[in-house]
Amino acid sequence: xxxxxxxxxxxxxxxxxxxxxxxxxxxxxxxxxxxxxxxxxxxxxxxxxxxxxxxxxxxxxxxxxxxxxxxxxxxxxxxxxxxxxxxxxxxxxxxxxxxxxxxxxxxxxxxxxxxxxxxxxxxxxxxxxxxxxxxxxxxxxxxxxxxxxxxxxxxxxxxxxxxxxxxxxxxxxxxxxxxxxxxxxxxxxxxxxxxxxxxxxxxxxxxxxxxxxxxxxxxxxxxxxxxxxxxxxxxxxxxxxxxxxxxxxxxxxxxxxxxxxxxxxxxxxxxxxxxxxxxxxxxxxxxxxxxxxxxxxxxxxxxxxxxxxxxxxxxxxxxxxxxxxxxxxxxxxxxxxxxxxxxxxxxxxxxxxxxx
Amino acid sequence: xxxxxxxxxxxxxxxxxxxxxxxxxxxxxxxxxxxxxxxxxxxxxxxxxxxxxxxxxxxxxxxxxxxxxxxxxxxxxxxxxxxxxxxxxxxxxxxxxxxxxxxxxxxxxxxxxxxxxxxxxxxxxxxxxxxxxxxxxxxxxxxxxxxxxxxxxxxxxxxxxxxxxxxxxxxxxxxxxxxxxxxxxxxxxxxxxxxxxxxxxxxxxxxxxxxxxxxxxxxxxxxxxxxxxxxxxxxxxxxxxxxxxxxxxxxxxxxxxxxxxxxxxxxxxxxxxxxxxxxxxxxxxxxxxxxxxxxxxxxxxxxxxxxxxxxxxxxxxxxxxxxxxxxxxxxxxxxxxxxxxxxxxxxxxxxxxxxx
DNA sequence: CTGAAAGCGCTTACAG
DNA sequence: CTGAAAGCGCTTACAG
Numbered sequence: 255x256x257x258x259x260x261x262x263x264x265x266x267x268x269x270x271x272x273x274x275x276x277x278x279x280x281x282x283x284x285x286x287x288x289x290x291x292x293x294x295x296x297x298x299x300x301x302x303x304x305x306x307x308x309x310x311x312x313x314x315x316x317x318x319x320x321x322x323x324x325x326x327x328x329x330x331x332x333x334x335x336x337x338x339x340x341x342x343x344x345x346x347x348x349x350x351x352x353x354x355x356x357x358x359x360x361x362x363x364x365x366x367x368x369x370x371x372x373x374x375x376x377x378x379x380x381x382x383x384x385x386x387x388x389x390x391x392x393x394x395x396x397x398x399x400x401x402x403x404x405x406x407x408x409x410x411x412x413x414x415x416x417x418x419x420x421x422x423x424x425x426x427x428x429x430x431x432x433x434x435x436x437x438x439x440x441x442x443x444x445x446x447x448x449x450x451x452x453x454x455x456x457x458x459x460x461x462x463x464x465x466x467x468x469x470x471x472x473x474x475x476x477x478x479x480x481x482x483x484x485x486x487x488x489x490x491x492x493x494x495x496x497x498x499x500x501x502x503x504x505x506x507x508x509x510x511x512x513x514x515x516x517x518x519x520x521x522x523x524x525x526x527x528x529x530x531x532x533x534x535x536x537x538x539x540x541x542x543x544x545x546x547x548x549x550x551x552x553x554x555x556x557x558x559x560x561x562x563x564x565x566x567x568x569x570x571x572x573x574x575x576x577x578x579x580x581x582x583x584x585x586x587x588x589x590x591x592x593x594x595x596x597x598x599x600x601x602x603x604x605x606x607x608x609x610x
Numbered sequence: 611x612x613x614x615x616x617x618x619x620x621x622x623x624x625x626x627x628x629x630x631x632x633x634x635x636x637x638x639x640x641x642x643x644x645x646x647x648x649x650x651x652x653x654x655x656x657x658x659x660x661x662x663x664x665x666x667x668x669x670x671x672x673x674x675x676x677x678x679x680x681x682x683x684x685x686x687x688x689x690x691x692x693x694x695x696x697x698x699x700x701x702x703x704x705x706x707x708x709x710x711x712x713x714x715x716x717x718x719x720x721x722x723x724x725x726x727x728x729x730x731x732x733x734x735x736x737x738x739x740x741x742x743x744x745x746x747x748x749x750x751x752x753x754x755x756x757x758x759x760x761x762x763x764x765x766x767x768x769x770x771x772x773x774x775x776x777x778x779x780x781x782x783x784x785x786x787x788x789x790x791x792x793x794x795x796x797x798x799x800x801x802x803x804x805x806x807x808x809x810x811x812x813x814x815x816x817x818x819x820x821x822x823x824x825x826x827x828x829x830x831x832x833x834x835x836x837x838x839x840x841x842x843x844x845x846x847x848x849x850x851x852x853x854x855x856x857x858x859x860x861x862x863x864x865x866x867x868x869x870x871x872x873x874x875x876x877x878x879x880x881x882x883x884x885x886x887x888x889x890x891x892x893x894x895x896x897x898x899x900x901x902x903x904x905x906x907x908x909x910x911x912x913x914x915x916x917x918x919x920x921x922x923x924x925x926x927x928x929x930x931x932x933x934x935x936x937x938x939x940x941x942x943x944x945x946x947x948x949x950x951x952x953x954x955x956x957x958x959x960x961x962x963x964x965x966x
Numbered sequence: 967c968t969g970a971a972a973g974c975g976c977t978t979a980c981a982g
Numbered sequence: 983c984t985g986a987a988a989g990c991g992c993t994t995a996c997a998g
Contacts (some may be wrong), residue, residue: 262756264991275969280993288967311670312991316974320667322710331692340686343713352732354678357699375666376678376708400618481895505891512894514637534863538868539835540896564631598844620975631985636977644983668975672990 264336265302266498272300283308284503316378322352323372323561326383327364330357333533334479334550338406342382349562354378355377361386370397380561386449404557409450415564415589423449424546424596425458428500428528431544431598436606437498437526439468443486443510445478448517455502455530476502480509487513493606495569496525497607504529504536504545511539511594511603522605533597546603549594556592563590619660621875626963628656636877639664645881670733676709679917680729682722682739683809686713688834688861689889690906696761698738705735710734715958717742719749730857738762738915742805758920760858760913763808771920771945777807780952781814784856784884787954792962793854795824799842799866801834801858807928808959811886830923832858836865843869852881853963858899860892867895878961888955906949910950919946 269276279299281289289297300306305422323346339355346353354376356369366383373381380402384389391409391418402503434441442459445452450547456473465472476482476488483506490496491514501507505527514521521527521541529536532547625632626719630649638653645653656662670676688691693710702709710732712725722739729737736758741747747765762907764772788796798815801808812829819826827832832838839862846852846869855864858878863885870877877897885892888903 258670266991276992277970277994278968281968283992293967309671309733309991310924311667311733312974313933314667314974315665315976315991316993317673330686331689333687336692340713343711346713347712347728347965353698354708355714356703356709357696359700372703372708377665377667389978442846449873465918476830480891493647508891512896513899515896533838534998535864535891538864540842540868540871565677590981622975631988632979634984637984640977646983649983665975666992670990671975671992672977674990774971857978 256556263304263306264309266324267298268300268304268306270305270368271491272296293310307510308548310388313439314435319379320352322376323558324355324378324381324548325353325355326358326369326373326381327355328358328361328384328386330355330501334531334548337550338384338554338557342406342553342558343554345555345558347406351379352593361387361390366393367397370394374400380384380565382398382557382561383408385409386451388450388453389448389452389598394500400489400561401562402419402568404561404564406553406557407451410591413589415560417553417560417592417594419448419548419594419596420459421454421596422461424530425455425460425500426550427458427596427598428530428546429462431571431600432498432500432528432604433462433466433468433524435526435604438495438607439463439471441471441474441490441493441496441499443474443483443490443499443501443506444478445476445506447475457498459500476506476509478503478505480505480512483509484513486510490514490525491517491519497606498526498528500528500530502530504539504543505604507536507543507545511543521603524608526604526607528604537601539603540602543572545599546596546605547599548596555595556594560590560592573579619662620665621662624656624660624662626652627660628652651819651840652752658945673734676733677710678705678710678732679914680732680734680737681709681711682714682725682729682737683711684714684717684740686711687902690887690904693906694740694913696911698762698914699910700907701911701914705914707735708902717746719745722746722749723753726750730756736760736921738913738917739764739913741765742807744804744806744809746807749843758917760917760920760922762909762913763807765875767948769945771947772914773787773909773916773948773950774806774832775904775950775952776812776907776938777952778814778817780886781811781816781856782818783814783952783954784886784902785815785818787822787956788854788856788884788960789818791820791882791960794851794963795819795854797826797827797830797846797849797855799832799839799846799851799855799857799863800829801832803831811856815856817884825871832862832865834859834861836861838862839865840869841868845928846870846875846881847875854882854884854960856884856886858886860887860889860895863892863899863901864895871896875957882960882963884960893957895959897959898956900960901955903954903955904952909950912950915945916948 265276267277268279340560343353358365367409384406385408387408391412395412403412405416407418410416474486487510529543532545536543624635638646653930672888684820699709712720726966738760739762744765747768751768761772766772830842843866885899885901888901893900
């Protein structure tokens with residue numbers, strides 16, 4: 255067969271050319287000690303001469319490590335998940351890992367199970383799951399976990415390592431900003447309430463109002479889309495006492511701005527509007543949007559850091575001396591929880607109330 | 611070792627439980643004919659009883675197929691690339707493939723080479739490269755290609771299979787729309803001119819103006835970002851004869867809208883603005899943006915279709931009878947080129963010129 | 967410091 | 983229809 259003539263070189267070819275056994279080639283490739291420098295040089299020359307590249311599949315078969323990390327994400331066309339994914343991919347690759355991704359069609363238990371099954375078939379060494387819904391985080395924690403898992407924007411209470419942005423703090427930052435400007439209270443357009451991010455932002459908002467003795471208005475709920483923001487904006491436009499609104503993401507804030515504009519409500523003169531996420535567009539909204547910036551890439555990087563730690567621990571159980579091997583650990587440390595702090599970006603969509 | 615007690619079952623375990631040899635288990639798993647139904651049933655029962663899952667690494671070692679497709683993308687935080695990636699991932703997974711992704715930090719030859727090297731180490735069966743810059747498409751075509759490659763938004767002239775949206779046609783649609791509304795001519799804010807998408811949109815725009823005998827204004831060039839659009843918008847705001855502008859993507863269009871608004875130029879009363887991409891936000895811009903919609907997911911799906919075709923061909927060389935084996939094909943068919951058509955979405959940002 | 971042997975968990979001819 | 987054998991290309995003890 256013509257195809258066999260140019261078959262790519264294998265370790266044995268390198269060994270032959272270097273005049274050594276293939277084990278020695280393997281030693282050189284794996285940076286083992288105990289290889290004579292001259293031998294090493296000959297092997298390296300042979301590798302380069304042949305353009306040899308180790309077969310990672312054969313390697314994986316014996317080491318039982320594929321050097322692949324799996325990522326489960328949802329709606330990667332949104333700025334947040336896309337940026338997080340980018341941070342994850344970059345950090346994983348820098349650490350020498352491949353990254354295999356599956357996007358959930360829907361945020362359901364079945365889709366999650368299917369995704370884990372898919373990645374399991376590929377024998378990934380570890381998993382990052384972007385699990386923004388509490389139900390998903392719970393479902394995940396109940397599934398068998400043959401490999402280390404780190405969750406992103408997940409529920410810190412389900413017992414899995416997690417990296418997230420302090421959403422509650424973000425809600426506090428926004429609400430304090432608006433109250434300080436002199437607003438009597440702040441309305442809120444939230445994300446779907448089964449999303450942990452939505453929940454955290456609501457909490458921060460509500461707590462801040464309560465602490466200030468400000469009335470807590472009814473929450474309007476959207477689905478993160480500009481359209482849902484638009485609908486909420488139409489309802490808000492009719493409220494007599496409205497002077498400030500905190501919208502749970504920038505896309506919905508855009509919809510709110512549009513609805514207010516159509517209702518001839520001026521921002522920020524009549525009403526202040528603040529968003530969340532700091533998408534690249536928000537600086538150019540009409541008017542430029544005050545919002546909360548989250549470092550999504552940092553979140554992705556931290557998730558990989560945690561995962562690599564977990565993988566390292568797997569290989570060095572690091573038992574305290576004296577502990578009987580195989581015995582139960584005396585105190586299991588809680589799973590790590592990394593929190594990334596958001597910060598407020600003030601632009602023109604927020605200002606003092608008209609009457610102030 | 612405690613870890614070995616719960617080692618996952620292998621084919622031999624299934625064989626033992628079913629009372630057959632492991633080859634028979636393999637036959638059942640691979641849907642080979644010539645397995646007695648009762649034997650098959652016993653094997654299947656054993657597989658399920660044990661929760662056995664085939665070791666894909668061992669399988670890959672002998673079949674020389676990893677069932678993994680590599681994807682090289684650039685700036686996956688943008689709506690277009692992110693949506694394309696989603697379409698690719700979904701189609702690949704539906705076809706039973708894993709997808710391994712690498713995001714280019716920069717659109718350079720070196721980064722591309724590194725990405726291909728990375729994916730090559732993983733022994734992917736095929737590659738999809740989102741290659742929006744002509745230089746990248748050329749560089750790619752000059753690199754060794756050990757596996758089938760399909761490019762997306764690449765250069766159809768470099769001899770690689772390609773799937774792209776008819777950008778030229780998009781430029782025509784926009785320009786005709788504006789001329790038909792009565793504008794004397796149309797200005798253009800383009801993307802970086804080494805991007806194929808930018809080039810196609812410019813071409814369509816220019817050809818349409820020329821065909822209509824309309825003057826062809828100088829092209830303003832942005833970098834796809836809202837900020838660059840804003841800067842171009844500031845320049846445009848000072849032009850006396852400006853009544854219509856075609857902006858090469860929605861993000862830059864947002865910047866243009868902002869700059870015009872600040873200059874008290876009203877859209878569409880004073881100037882019509884049209885974008886490109888139809889991002890989810892554009893319907894809620896101030897005013898809602900007339901734009902061109904591209905089906906990115908469809909592009910992703912088509913890319914996988916082409917790649918799967920190429921993979922299938924690899925395995926069935928399908929020589930015309932009579933041709934000497936190994937002989938050169940008499941007429942090499944040109945690489946496939948799939949074109950997806952965009953369409954115009956008319957919203958409120960475009961209208962007749964004031965004087966008309 | 968280096969090589970001969972065994973084995974990772976499969977699939978693919980080859981017998982029967 | 984089914985099994986014994988060989989082999990995919992590596993790494994890991996084990997000798998020496």
